[in-house]
Amino acid sequence: MKHWRDGCPDNAHPLYREKRCTLKATPFEPRILAFLCNWCSYAGADLAGVSRLQYPHNIRVIRVMCSGSVSPHHLLRAFRKGADGVLVAGCHIGDCHYLKGNYMTLKRVRFMEEMLRFAGFDPARLRLEWISAAEGIRFAEVVREFTATVKGLGPMPSFDAVPRAFAMG
């Protein structure tokens, strides 16, 4: 129980309460959520596993069919629920299994970065990467590097603090 930071999601199932209590006195371990597209990045993550490339255990992966199906609402939800960093990864530009879904991803993630900046959060908490099915090594590297970056940024401030952070920032 070392790595999930103590967070109090408003409507978590009562079963998870026990888990939260054990997390207190440990150093900051960021919580990172990743949206990986089925065809490239999820396959790249599998390849990292098959190649036994080790990377930090802070990441939780949600498989989506295309990175273009990740909406700003999903990203916002992740941050609101206490994610310290969110990774969105898809096929390289031009390689999208659905022709041009990843152009949408690019647009939406850039938009979200602006939103984060506007609200006083560090946009580096949101990362967009293109990782192909052959890039297991790259996937592991991205996770290592992104985890270190988010660690450096510290815990995601609560959304309640937004006005203050914005005023200061």
Added chain:
Amino acid sequence: MASAAPERLVGSVMVVGGGIAGVQAALDLAENGFPVHLVENSAAIGGVMSALDKTFPTNDCSMCILSPKLVECGRHPAITIHTLTDVRSVGGEAGNFIVSLYRRARYIDVQKCIACGLCAEKCPRKVPDAYNMGLNHRKAVYVKYPQAVPLKYAIDREHCIYFEKGKCRACEKFCPTGAVNFDDRDTEHTLNVGSIILAPGFQPFDPGTFDTCSYAQFPNVITSMEFERILSPSGPSGGHLVRPSDGKEPARIAWLQCIGSRNINQCDNSYCSAVCCMYAIKEAVIAKEHSRQPIETAVFFMDMRASGKDFEKYYNLASEGHGVRFVRSRIHSVERFRGTEDCVIHYAEEDGMLREEVFDLVVLSVGLETSPASVDLAARLGISLNEGRFAATSPFDPVATTRPGIYVCGAFQGPKDIPQSVMEASAAAAQAAALLVSARRPVSGKPLEPEGVQPDVKEPRIAVFVCRCGINIGSVVDTHAVEEYARTLPWVVYAEENLFTCSQDTQDRMKKIIREYHINRVVVASCSPRTHEPLFQQTIQEAGLNKYLFELANIRDQDSWVHQCFPEEATIKAKDLVRMAVSKVALQQPLHEVRLPVTRSGLVIGGGVAGLEAGLSLARQGYPVTIVEKKPQLGGHAAKLLSTWDGSPVAPYLHDLIRAVETHPLVTVRRGGVVSDVMGFVGNFHTTLNVGGKQEEVHHGVAVIATGGHSYRPVEYGYGSNPNIYLNLDLDQAILRRDEPVVQARCAVFIQCVGSREPNRPYCSRVCCSHSIENALRLKEIKSDMDVFILYRDIRTYGLRENLYQEARRRGILFVRFDRERKPRVMTGSDVLKVEVFDPILRRTLILGPDILVLASAIETREADVVSKLFKVPLNPEGFFLEAHMKLRPVDFATEGVFVAGLAHWPKPMEECIAQARAAASRAAAVLARDCIGAGGIAAWIDRELCSGCRACEECCPFGAIAYIEQEARCDVNQALCKGCGTCAAACPSEAVSLMGFTHLQLYRQIDEALA
């Protein structure tokens, strides 16, 4: 091609041997509309692959990747498995064979046996377990291995007490279902089949007679197959790495290569077994991974033969990343070390010095050979064997035996690895299918109708299966804790852990549990949905559930394998992933597919040998094909080749092939054409060709990419600065023309690995060693007193090509080895060529003055990214196409309906290109054989109540699947056109659009649970 009249053609095929090659051939044929009789002489299919722990070069768990295929084979309605059965004789002719089979009694009624294992528990007789290479004991009533297909017990009458002494029958007493039947008798029966595919496999070489390696004397000298079983979680030590003599964990392990291969002194196996270098590297790496403390591993070898796809990188990683030591040496002997259980190896290194070293365990990398039973089989069937006692084949027809209608694949065709066996299996299936094309049966692509009453799906009742995956997951993640945890989650009414959730017995259990507990949703926590989701979906479908009521939690590829040093954290992560999966599947509703017609024709890109063979094979299986070639002429690189490695001339073959393609009524050839645009998807592609500036649209159901490779133009060794420096392909032509400089040369030097095995091209080009030796022999033929030197790094004449290497040395061709750090130097000044090379045996620099210098340059791809982008299929870092799975799907892409063959996939010699091309045709034909293709399921859906008709979704859909309905001022999705990317769902401002299977609600729930 067909020798029997069409009315006498029998549309079924017999496959002999239930290893991976036989299983793949059976599956391909069954999918193509040909019923299969799969004949296996042991009690279960699975072959040698089932006994391996891991597979190179991906370290995939062997059982995990094989198991879905075995299960599929076991449950396929068109495949009949005959276990404990031998082929007695074969009469008749191609298209109509009469086969006589001999089935040995199992003494267990397979209809009644529930594989509870009570019989084996009560059986008093212990027998050395052949499956575990005799390292432990099984009972006289046994199941071959825990994941066996069929999972049915059998009584071994050689050892059964009742058959010896006439009493006991304990098994019969305790069997709860009355399955034991001592009245069972051996039976003979006949089959009528149209074609036969032989895949009886190999036997590992028995080193018992080699007194120098002391295998028979010391328990701690073991074979590589024994080592595989020791590593295996289902093996004698439960996957715990211990040595046989005292159960001690070995700290120092040695591998001795070429035991029973490349050896005509102590055995008759002159050939190289082609797989031992790689499996030794794999075993050394896995041993390090398995062992709790750091261990030392050393491989004693002559030439490291890492020429397959990604093998060289694997070799480099083993030596640089994992610290496996590679010792280029010859072994003198293995002896007991001073009365201990340890072994001392005496060996000579390259410098000629004799050295010795002590090891706790010595593994003999034993070669592959044809078993006496297979030699007998060949004699009974009247097919010829070659000098290596493998089935004789021609490089131009690599899977055809000498008897028409009988085909061969796998290690019985020649020593080879798994992907090559799988390719040949598909190729053999294509050949049989072409022979029997007029007797093919229609294949239904309809989804399985759920049996019985559809359970209530509103109130979720979830079952969770947690896979230990042998030790792949279980050694890191506390799977028991995950199971316990799963039980506490909302809606979960059942949870259990399994050794292998994907095995046949668990599939049966799963169905039983679904019915018993009225389960309506299933979560499996195991490996990747990319490889195993279809298997589990079919299982729940057979239990009457909609296949979409399923979710996989990836706790292996994305958890236990990547957090190996953090068991506690990996366990927490596994619990989180299970919780996320449970929460998602709880919200899942049944989804339904729409059926789309299939355009029954193919497109082949590339008119080299691979493209032509693939196209011709599809045409011979009855499907129209368009072959598009960029150049004005067909034939590709084959047009420049003199002969194959065994001396068969290429030109006549190529001439016949091009003729056959051009005259086949179903083949259309487009020369000077390229693909400019690709629309559509499996079964319904619309591709635009640009043929000499004119646009042409082709509708096709499948595509084969065979765009080929190119010869690297060297910048090293003075290439281009002197007319007497050749590339191998140029030398072929110069020899053919009898060019003066070549014919008159007194000295010729070949330099190997030019551009290959370099940091920027970290792969072996596979063909150059054999090609150079062939050409060196040709030069000797022209002028027997010519001095010929081959400067090499490792000679990689795998398989029967080793004979070529021996022949070269007999003919006085000199081989000088060099390291990458100390390459030969070529001086081209004043018109005279001079080559300087350090000879590690003489330990001095040689100065050679060749009249001709030949560079064995690498094979590479050019502009593969263009086709890769058009078809949305990936390339690997070296620019070759990346198949769906390196081991078991060597010609498929993850994208359905697109296949690969030839040099575009990896450098390989002609017979392998031909086999792969036909394999691609076989896999492609399986798509075309279906009467329809399911689409939708995972598709977008618009909630009419929420839609405001803003048309944002319509705008972003790349497939034109969304239409605006004027009268209702709302949008709607055409399920047949929707590909299920979900881009529209993310674009909708009111979340009225959802991607079914990935709805907003499901995503939010997953996000919440991930962060709970």
